[in-house]
Amino acid sequence: MKLAVSDLRAWYGPAQILFDVALDVGPGEVVALLGRNGAGKSTTFKAIVGLVERRGRVAFEGRDLGAAETHAIARAGLGYVPEERRIFTELTVAENLEVGRQAPRPGAPTWEPETLYRLFPNLSEMRNRPGGRMSGGEQQMLTIARTLMGNPSLVLLDEPSEGLAPKIVEEMATAILAMKREGLSLLISEQNLHFAKLISDRAVILERGRVRFAGTMAELEADETVRDSFLAM
């Protein structure tokens, strides 16, 4: 397994959000993390990269990162793209990419600004534009490109399609499939089941901080009860 998470618990202050979450991602695999608003998808990602108080096991390429610091986790090759995008608004597109830069990593695709500008053509036209003066879709692309600059072997993508126009969502799906072709493993949280089906091999469903389903997309497709109980609005 590329990433094997088990017994993951997390807290916001006194409130426990995650209860013994377990999930795994194989090499080159795309896994969708599904669930309604507030199910704990974003918190799972933050717990994996150490941005909230957490306990549990996070085995990444055989190393336990369950207690590691955020920067060490990123250095190990685990990239994180937050839902809120968190673009450095004062920095230009090129400078945003520079912040993400890390040395090439054996066993992971290597990215340079030029290759990323080919993957996200919109960005190449605005290299010197401050991040704060970009549209939501452009920011979403920049935040993915910025994480890829660290040459990760696995990327956590938090709600990449959220709040984007349908045309941009399509571009995003294309980009994600391109990342998969490069050999990246991906864990993607989604509320849009249609989008998830488009890109994922397997699915994990969270509800109120607990894993309720884990299986292939085909199995999820077949199981109407699961879809109705944990996904239907």
Added chain:
Amino acid sequence: MDFLVVQFLTGLAGASSLFLVASGLSIIFGVTRIVNFAHGAFYMLGAYAAYSLTERWEGALGFWGGIVAAAIGVAAVGALVEVTLLRRIYRAPELFQLLATFGVTLVVQDLSIILWGPEDLVGRRAPGFRSSISILGQQVPSYDLFLIALGPLVLGLIWLLFHRTRFGVLVRAATQDRDMVAALGVNQRWLFTGVFALGVFLAALGGALQLPRDAVSHTMDLRIIVEVFVVVVIGGLGSVAGAYVAALIVAELNAFGILVLPQVSLVLVFAVMAIVLVVRPYGLFGRPEGPPRTGTAGLIRPWRPFSGGERIAVAVGLVAAAALPLVGGSYLLSVGAEIAIFCLFAASLQLLMSAGGIASFGHAAYFGLGSYGAALAAKTLGWPLPAALAAGAALGTAGAALFGWFCVRLSGVYFAMLTLAFAQIAWSIAFQWTSVTGGDNGILGIWPPPWAGSPAAFYWIALALAAGGIAALRVIAFSPFGYALRAVRDSALKAEAVGISRRAVQWTAFVVAGGFAALAGALFAYLKGSVFPDNLAIPLSVDGLVMVLLGGVETVTGAVVGAVLFRALTIVLMSYTDYSKLVLGLLVVVLVVAFPKGVVGSLQGLRPPWRRAAAPPVAVPAR
């Protein structure tokens, strides 16, 4: 006219070193969110180190090498302070770092006296810049012209560093969102250390470059730190260009203020700062602050009134305190009264800081107004003790109402800075309005009438009023108004959405806190029999912050414990050592590291597990 040009050039020269120090402070704040109170101390160390090195090393190379080496050496000291002290407390509530750097300031003050002696030191003139140049028939020192050129040069170098190097890009990114920078694989520790060392280097360089202009003295740290705070706030925290423009404004105000209105030169700079903040709440070049680093909501334990057992403990404590006259002599009673008064002062500040989530850096203003109100009522109007105490409390309340109206328009560090500015204005008025306040000589002979004059009687009065005041403050914290105040603290937006006016609630809290501080100040005037401008000076405001933070800013009235500890220690240290600041500073540093949640807050953390609510292992990691 020619004279004005020269005065203008003098102002420009002053602006350069002010800018060096301020830009360092601004850069450090931008990335680490630390309001580095020790910045003035590093400035002073830079000047002292440069003095020693340039006295030892000869020639022009020795002089300039000495200046640069001094700045580098002090930067190394700064890096050491960051690694050994600040790094341990980045996760503590924001103001804790301020407290730690204040402790460092105290230590450096005494160390510099030990190492370099109490006398002012006059250093060498700068080789190659000893002459004057004639401009419009007036003589301008060529060293001033050198400084004038240096300011923009350093500004340009900093700009290049921030825009053309990876370090600079990371610094700018971290200024906006440190967690995201960490999630991209950057080890923030070394970034923080690097930024801190850079900021300290600039401060020390500013100090070292003052050598040919001014004598080196052990009071230069506090003199510069207040001016630098003003510069940074006018310019906008985190903005280097803003620091330059603001340094120009402040230096020119100083240069011309002395000519036009020498009496109000002190007030002038602070008045300009107040106006800028009211018009542009984030300074000329600043942007709104990001959310505070610590999610306070996650850190604060649920507050609750005292349980039955705790009530008994408090009652026993009060009875024990009231029994002090049975065992203690008059010295002990006067110490006891002083501690009681400071408990009330600290508790009033805590209402603002803990329930209100707003930290006043100038709370001594209302304490001092209370002192002056009581003193004037007693001396000038001949009012009896109760009426004079009421007059003091009323004056402080009125002052808090006036200043608070401006202050609550801001939030966070800017709020703190504006309260500091108003306190400094109040201090300047007390210092300079000699006909009413007696200026530096103060008002003497304010003694209680015979019925309250014995040490025991006055001690009981002080204890009763302090205990009553603190009880009232607790009641307020748990009243509907207290809930509204805490709602505004936790989320101003949500509170506004349910119909609570942030400004109205915070203003009311400010006035209430000011009123209780003023009552403490009025009592203090009678305890000491005199009032001086010191009663509303910055050190007293800082004492208040220390007491609250020591007690625990997450507690309801932990400040009472902080006040007892801190005041008792101060009084004891003052009488047993010549180096009280050194000991006190070290103590503050040790306490901050040992009790990052304050003494009371940390003790609460030690409650046995079965007494605790179902809680997380520790608080949210805050960065």
